[in-house]
Amino acid sequence: xxxxxxxxxxxxxxxxxxxxxxxxxxxxRNTDVEGHVDPEAEDVAERARxxxxxxxxxxxxxxxxxxxxxFDFGTDEVPYELKLDMARQCWDEARHCExxxxxAEHMGGELGEYAEFTTLFEAACHEDPxxxxxxxxxxxxxxxxxxxxxxxxxxxxxxxxILAYCEDFMLADEVTHVRMGSxxxxxxxxxxxxxxKDALAFQRVVDGLFNFQGQxxxxxxxPIRLAREFRRLAGFTDDEVDEIAKMSEESRSATSERNxxxxxxxxxxxxxxxxx
Ligand SMILES: [Fe+2]
Ligand SMILES: [Fe+2]
Numbered sequence: 644x645x646x647x648x649x650x651x652x653x654x655x656x657x658x659x660x661x662x663x664x665x666x667x668x669x670x671x672r673n674t675d676v677e678g679h680v681d682p683e684a685e686d687v688a689e690r691a692r693x694x695x696x697x698x699x700x701x702x703x704x705x706x707x708x709x710x711x712x713x714f715d716f717g718t719d720e721v722p723y724e725l726k727l728d729m730a731r732q733c734w735d736e737a738r739h740c741e742x743x744x745x746x747a748e749h750m751g752g753e754l755g756e757y758a759e760f761t762t763l764f765e766a767a768c769h770e771d772p773x774x775x776x777x778x779x780x781x782x783x784x785x786x787x788x789x790x791x792x793x794x795x796x797x798x799x800x801x802x803x804x805i806l807a808y809c810e811d812f813m814l815a816d817e818v819t820h821v822r823m824g825s826x827x828x829x830x831x832x833x834x835x836x837x838x839x840k841d842a843l844a845f846q847r848v849v850d851g852l853f854n855f856q857g858q859x860x861x862x863x864x865x866p867i868r869l870a871r872e873f874r875r876l877a878g879f880t881d882d883e884v885d886e887i888a889k890m891s892e893e894s895r896s897a898t899s900e901r902n903x904x905x906x907x908x909x910x911x912x913x914x915x916x917x918x919x
Contacts (some may be wrong), residue, residue: 650761650768653707658755659700670862679858680793681867682800691797692752697789699743700759705784705820706736710768712775721772723830727831728823741758742809742840743893749805766849773831777842780824782849785874787817788857792870809824818877825878857895 650663680690713729744754766778791814798807832839853859858866871884 644714647768647770648711650764650861653704653761653764660755660758662758662760664760664811665850667760667762680797681866683799688751692747692750692756694749694790694794695743696754696757697749697751697760698745698787698794699740699754700789701763701783702736702739702743704761704763704767705779705787706733706740708775708779709733709736711767712772714773715897716881722827725772725827726833728827734821734825735820739813739816746806746809762852768843771838771842773842774845775829775839776824776828776831777846780820781828781879782846782853784817784820784824785850785877786853786867788821788873788877789818789867789870792873793868806914810874811857814873818873821874821877821879838903847886847890850864851894853903854887856898857891857893859887859891860895 653661655661658911680694681687684690695880709729709732713726713733716726718726747754763779763783766783768777769775769778791810793809795810795814798804828839828842832842853866858865859869861871869884869888871881874884875881
């Protein structure tokens with residue numbers, strides 16, 4: 644079987660509409676809308692369905708990514724126990740796929756209703772297994788911890804015990820997956836400080852992309868709230884969580900400066916055309 648397959652080789656039927664990360668980030672609608680599942684919003688049902696679809700395709704790619712990492716590297720490159728952990732993760736992610744697709748239906752959604760972004764699998768294609776663990780298990784599954792914690796709460800607020808229960812169940816597994824990432828990153832690089840630093844830098848790049856222009860934070864009304872307690876259980880230090888919060892804050896102020904400049908420009912343009 645071929646090793647290190649590219650994201651374009653993922654097996655999908657005609658219901659799926661694939662977009663890569665470059666397309667995702669160049670389309671402002673994606674960074675704006677994916678954020679907030681606000682119980683008060685008029686279109687809350689649509690937002691929740693969109694979020695659930697995103698979770699579902701993330702689960703498929705998490706299954707595929709963990710499967711590739713178990714297969715792509717020999718025991719001369721990674722410890723056998725790391726491969727066993729990846730195999731266990733495949734088992735969990737397969738269950739999450741089933742749960743998510745049923746939840747999506749439960750919420751009135753349909754498979755293929757939204758685009759599938761291949762970011763997670765792209766991070767799982769790195770040639771260095773340690774970078775995969777940093778980018779996927781720590782950055783993206785860390786994001787899953789934030790998202791599932793918030794969706795569990797959303798289920799409780801909306802009086803939907805099925806949603807709340809399922810999110811709680813998946814959250815427990817994601818904490819385990821992030822902890823696997825934290826453990827193996829530490830162990831595999833224990834004699835290679837530079838490799839660890841580089842992998843953590845890759846993790847920061849992925850985390851930076853998924854702050855959604857600063858929408859991730861610790862305030863109650865943050866579109867995506869950092870789940871500090873669960874991240875701690877998963878091997879994140881408080882400094883690491885602080886760093887994600889800080890990056891997000893910087894990106895939020897940069898976005899708001901950009902928006903003010905744009906509004907000022909639009910206002911002056913409107914003034915010119917009305918006086919013309
Ligand atoms: Fe999962
Ligand atoms: Fe996971």
